[in-house]
Amino acid sequence: MSDLLLDAQQLVKRFGPRTAVDGVSFTLRRGEAVGLLGPNGAGKTTTISMLSGLLLPDGGEVRLGGQPITGDTDPRKRLLGLVPQELALYEELTARDNLEFFGALYDLAGAALATAAESALKFVGLAERRGDKVKTFSGGMKRRLNLAVALLHDPQLLLLDEPTVGVDPQSRNAIFDNVEELRRRGKTILYTTHYMEEVERLCDRVIIMDHGRIVADDTLSGLKQRRTSADRVFCELVEVRDGSWLAGLEGIAGISRAELAGTRLTLHVTDLHGGLGRALEHLRRVDVVVASVESQSPSLEDIFLELTGRSLRDG
Amino acid sequence: MRQLLALIRLDLKLFLCDRRALIMLFIVPIGLASFMGSVFSNSGGKSSVGGGMGILLVDQDVSAVSRGVVDAFANDPTFRVTVTNEAAARDMVLNGKRPLAVVLPAGFGADALPGLFDTNRKPVITLLHDPSRSMERSMVEGMLVPKVIQAVAQNGLSADLGRDFIRRGLTNLDRATQVGARDQQLYRSMMERADEFLATRTNRSLFGSAKGPTTGSPAKEFNLPLPFVTKAEALVKNTKSEYNGYAHAFAGMSLQFVLMSLLESSVGLLRERESGMFRRLRAAPLSRGTLLLAKGLSYAIIGLLSLGGCFAFAMVVFGVRINGSWPGFILCLVLTSLMSAALGLALAALGRTPAGTRGIGIAVVLLLLMVGGAWVPTFILPRWLQSAALVTPTRWALDSLDAMTWRGLGFDAALAPAGVMLGFIALFATITWLRFRWTAE
Numbered sequence: 001m002s003d004l005l006l007d008a009q010q011l012v013k014r015f016g017p018r019t020a021v022d023g024v025s026f027t028l029r030r031g032e033a034v035g036l037l038g039p040n041g042a043g044k045t046t047t048i049s050m051l052s053g054l055l056l057p058d059g060g061e062v063r064l065g066g067q068p069i070t071g072d073t074d075p076r077k078r079l080l081g082l083v084p085q086e087l088a089l090y091e092e093l094t095a096r097d098n099l100e101f102f103g104a105l106y107d108l109a110g111a112a113l114a115t116a117a118e119s120a121l122k123f124v125g126l127a128e129r130r131g132d133k134v135k136t137f138s139g140g141m142k143r144r145l146n147l148a149v150a151l152l153h154d155p156q157l158l159l160l161d162e163p164t165v166g167v168d169p170q171s172r173n174a175i176f177d178n179v180e181e182l183r184r185r186g187k188t189i190l191y192t193t194h195y196m197e198e199v200e201r202l203c204d205r206v207i208i209m210d211h212g213r214i215v216a217d218d219t220l221s222g223l224k225q226r227r228t229s230a231d232r233v234f235c236e237l238v239e240v241r242d243g244s245w246l247a248g249l250e251g252i253a254g255i256s257r258a259e260l261a262g263t264r265l266t267l268h269v270t271d272l273h274g275g276l277g278r279a280l281e282h283l284r285r286v287d288v289v290v291a292s293v294e295s296q297s298p299s300l301e302d303i304f305l306e307l308t309g310r311s312l313r314d315g
Numbered sequence: 316m317r318q319l320l321a322l323i324r325l326d327l328k329l330f331l332c333d334r335r336a337l338i339m340l341f342i343v344p345i346g347l348a349s350f351m352g353s354v355f356s357n358s359g360g361k362s363s364v365g366g367g368m369g370i371l372l373v374d375q376d377v378s379a380v381s382r383g384v385v386d387a388f389a390n391d392p393t394f395r396v397t398v399t400n401e402a403a404a405r406d407m408v409l410n411g412k413r414p415l416a417v418v419l420p421a422g423f424g425a426d427a428l429p430g431l432f433d434t435n436r437k438p439v440i441t442l443l444h445d446p447s448r449s450m451e452r453s454m455v456e457g458m459l460v461p462k463v464i465q466a467v468a469q470n471g472l473s474a475d476l477g478r479d480f481i482r483r484g485l486t487n488l489d490r491a492t493q494v495g496a497r498d499q500q501l502y503r504s505m506m507e508r509a510d511e512f513l514a515t516r517t518n519r520s521l522f523g524s525a526k527g528p529t530t531g532s533p534a535k536e537f538n539l540p541l542p543f544v545t546k547a548e549a550l551v552k553n554t555k556s557e558y559n560g561y562a563h564a565f566a567g568m569s570l571q572f573v574l575m576s577l578l579e580s581s582v583g584l585l586r587e588r589e590s591g592m593f594r595r596l597r598a599a600p601l602s603r604g605t606l607l608l609a610k611g612l613s614y615a616i617i618g619l620l621s622l623g624g625c626f627a628f629a630m631v632v633f634g635v636r637i638n639g640s641w642p643g644f645i646l647c648l649v650l651t652s653l654m655s656a657a658l659g660l661a662l663a664a665l666g667r668t669p670a671g672t673r674g675i676g677i678a679v680v681l682l683l684l685m686v687g688g689a690w691v692p693t694f695i696l697p698r699w700l701q702s703a704a705l706v707t708p709t710r711w712a713l714d715s716l717d718a719m720t721w722r723g724l725g726f727d728a729a730l731a732p733a734g735v736m737l738g739f740i741a742l743f744a745t746i747t748w749l750r751f752r753w754t755a756e
């Protein structure tokens with residue numbers, strides 16, 4: 001069995017004059033958890049729609065398990081479990097009725113269907129509410145049931161399209177736990193979001209999209225290593241009489257910028273070991289006493305800003 | 316105040332952006348009002364019965380008087396007259412193709428004038444009528460009186476016969492004890508003067524070529540008798556049972572609510588699409604055809620349950636019976652339900668948005684119900700619209716249910732409507748397949 005589960009090559013999708021996805025290519029290996037990151041309108045949902053066969057690409061090809069998806073009834077679609085951004089549930093039905101309906105679409109029936117439904121309910125922590133109508137659920141519970149529906153037929157690849165939108169912190173943590181458990185069970189996960197912290201917690205690889213194109217595709221550590229921005233070091237000073245010594249800091253090799261706000265000194269350090277040592281020596285010489293030192297590496301947010309020139313929330 | 320104005324401006328902008336809502340608010344009411352106006356208005360002095368009521372006349376007498384009656388009906392724009400024989404007339408009325416046939420019997424012309432004076436010698440005009448069309452029957456019955464009197468007067472009442480009529484009238488006046496002495500004197504004086512006038516016009520027609528219908532009765536207190544009597548005969552295939560008006564009413568009303576209910580289901584289908592449900596459904600290995608077929612069949616089952624429930628209620632409570640073929644009745648119910656479901660899906664495909672579908676759907680359903688005869692008798696519609704009704708699925712659905720219930724027709728009578736409804740189902744399914752969009756606009 002090939003290690004490669006999904007292979008998307010040069011995907012293009014246009015809506016009238018607007019090109020929503022423009023030459024997107026990436027692969028997913030079995031058991032991998034990949035974050036698809038980008039602001040609203042970056043083309044994430046359109047990409048997910050093409051991967052799951054909901055939209056036909058205007059260009060390029062999606063291969064699932066080594067074969068292209070051919071038509072609506074292609075049995076390879078059973079390899080996929082889609083958790084749509086919207087709460088695609090029947091509110092007037094109970095949780096179990098919803099699961100049994102969607103399970104039947106994947107040819108599950110009888111005892112197998114009942115077992116799958118019960119297992120999915122337990123997995124998302126809704127077994128106690130199996131007989132309650134969905135309209136009585138909180139937003140977070142609906143999100144968890146939305147996830148459970150996608151797990152019924154035991155898919156190999158889960159496409160999660162912003163699964164935590166609009167949920168309370170408790171439910172968000174429950175969903176995180178579910179995704180981490182799915183990773184442990186060997187499921188391949190493509191997790192779409194515009195929350196950095198979710199990707200940093202759940203994924204080992206990140207694809208960053210902007211304006212319909214992939215601007216980066218790397219592991220978290222790989223992305224951080226190829227940054228051009230500096231680390232930041234925050235020094236808490238005991239007393240500051242004047243700032244005449246500040247200009248001297250910016251002349252030190254390995255320090256690109258120094259800012260003073262009250263007793264808090266921020267150093268932008270391009271050479272953490274050599275530069276920081278020389279800066280502390282300079283402060284000692286000008287009789288500035290340092291009470292504490294704290295360093296901060298650039299976040300994914302910083303990397304995104306660096307790559308795209310805009311914040312994730314710019315939309 | 317600024318906030319209030321901003322909110323109002325926002326709503327107006329949003330409304331103006333919705334072209335279909337604009338069409339619903341302005342163009343559809345104007346169109347419907349214009350249509351209703353053209354149907355029910357009486358402009359230009361024309362008859363309100365725009366297209367003319369289609370009736371049959373059977374002239375078994377072929378006399379000058381009977382031809383005069385036929386001509387009077389034929390020249391009246393209220394009617395569209397077809398002259399035929401009795402057997403054909405019975406067949407057409409029985410099958411609902413015409414509401415009524417007037418049969419002028421042999422000897423009608425010879426007996427009509429004496430019938431004015433001799434109550435034992437009145438010709439009998441038979442009205443063969445569709446029992447569900449009582450309004451048309453009453454209308455024709457009322458219109459017979461002036462037309463027969465006009466024909467008798469034009470063709471039989473010469474000056475000599477007029478003088479004879481005066482003599483008989485004066486004799487009857489002597490016997491009329493309920494008429495006051497002064498009235499008797501005045502009437503006698505008038506009749507004697509008329510007799511003098513007629514004496515100068517012997518061997519000539521009394522009224523010449525009278526134009527326009529005779530209006531009013533000649534002497535209220537004298538009670539001039541009509542020169543004929545009518546006999547109404549309701550035509551139904553199964554003579555063991557009587558016409559039950561609830562059968563037609565339940566067919567019309569249940570069809571109306573099935574169509575309205577399925578329209579709401581179609582709106583729900585589009586809401587399902589907008590909610591993202593289709594993304595989840597189509598992520599499964601499920602064809603578009605299966606999805607649409609399932610929707611169509613579930614709507615049809617709902618429609619069938621509704622129609623079946625309504626008729627079951629009508630049978631238990633109002634004594635409606637399936638006097639025709641049970642298999643034919645079931646076939647018609649099933650096809651009516653399928654046709655309604657297919658129409659609902661086609662409207663969803665054409666309307667595109669929930670609001671648009673509701674708007675277009677209400678207009679289409681109301682029009683189909685009205686033109687199809689569910690609300691008003693079709694004879695009051697303009698002639699072109701009566702013809703257009705033949706290409707409405709509702710007309711065929713209602714006709715088929717009538718045929719199988721109170722008309723008491725056999726299975727073969729269900730075949731033609733069934734074929735037409737199948738054609739409509741195919742048409743609506745094609746529209747749905749070609750125009751239905753899987754993603755919201």
